[in-house]
Amino acid sequence: MYLSKNPYRPIRTEVLAVIEETPTIKTLRLKPEESISFETGQFVEMTVPGVGEFPFTPSSRPFEKETLDVSVMKVGKVTEKIHNLKTGDVVGLRGPFGTGYPIEDFKGKEILVVGDGCGFAPLRSLMYEFFHRSGEFKKLLFRGGCRTPQ
Ligand SMILES: Cc1cc2nc3c(=O)[nH]c(=O)nc-3n(C[C@H](O)[C@H](O)[C@H](O)COP(=O)(O)OP(=O)(O)OC[C@H]3O[C@@H](n4cnc5c(N)ncnc54)[C@H](O)[C@@H]3O)c2cc1C
Structure with a gap:
């Protein structure tokens, strides 16, 4: 931390x-x-x-x-x-x-990230971290929702 x-x-x-x-x-x-x-x-x-x-x-x-x-x-x-x-x-x-996400616990695992709206904000940072260290994880899936297409 x-x-x-x-x-x-x-x-x-x-x-x-x-x-x-x-x-x-x-x-x-x-x-x-x-x-x-x-x-x-x-x-x-x-x-x-x-x-x-x-x-x-x-x-x-x-x-x-x-x-x-x-x-x-x-x-x-x-x-x-x-x-x-x-x-x-x-x-x-x-x-x-505060404390960050427990990235080390995700190593070698299949990861599903789910979010929506301005809840995407911290997940954007998390996704950059996953992309940066992509070799350390088995699979990465992202699902997002929004109130409107805009
Ligand atoms: C750890 C943490 C991280 C966060 N990260 C983000 C982030 O990355 N991005 C982001 O967009 N937000 C984030 N937030 C939320 C953000 O801090 C709040 O949206 C912001 O503080 C609201 O401040 P404001 O003065 O604009 O809204 P306020 O004026 O305080 O209003 C907030 C809400 O309360 C309602 N409200 C206000 N007064 C009343 C009242 N008298 N009666 C009924 N309802 C009322 C408003 O309509 C509005 O929906 C985070 C919050 C926390 C705790």
Whole structure:
């Protein structure tokens, strides 16, 4: 499990890109001033200055150290502000928190990953981990559901 030196101190983080995934989900590519290492499944807290803080599980490759992605569904006050962020804006990130998926337990096994909606966010990161270490697993199946085709 990764732990940062001080998980209570937000790290200044620049929004590098905003990708529109669906009408209600956007992915933000973020570049923290200090790199934040995480295991797939761990989560981070994002602060939008003057608005608030919310937890998310990075959806990017866990072995990418310079940047991380967050895929956010617009459901309320903070996530609406996050959807309004633009390239060059600055937010705070702290963490990681929680424990990652028990990847070692999956070795040599057939794996079925099931998810939907913004529940895909942590599973995207998990799938990157599986692709990265594909020789270690017997078979990988992915099934996903969505409310609408969009
Ligand atoms: C560990 C963890 C990881 C997460 N990872 C992700 C992620 O990767 N991506 C992601 O999109 N989300 C993720 N979430 C969820 C995300 O944190 C929440 O969606 C977000 O905090 C909501 O904040 P908000 O201010 O936008 O919404 P809020 O304004 O708090 O609203 C949230 C919901 O509550 C309803 N609501 C608000 N007030 C009331 C009220 N008075 N009465 C009834 N209903 C009300 C809203 O309509 C909305 O549906 C994660 C959560 C946790 C705990």
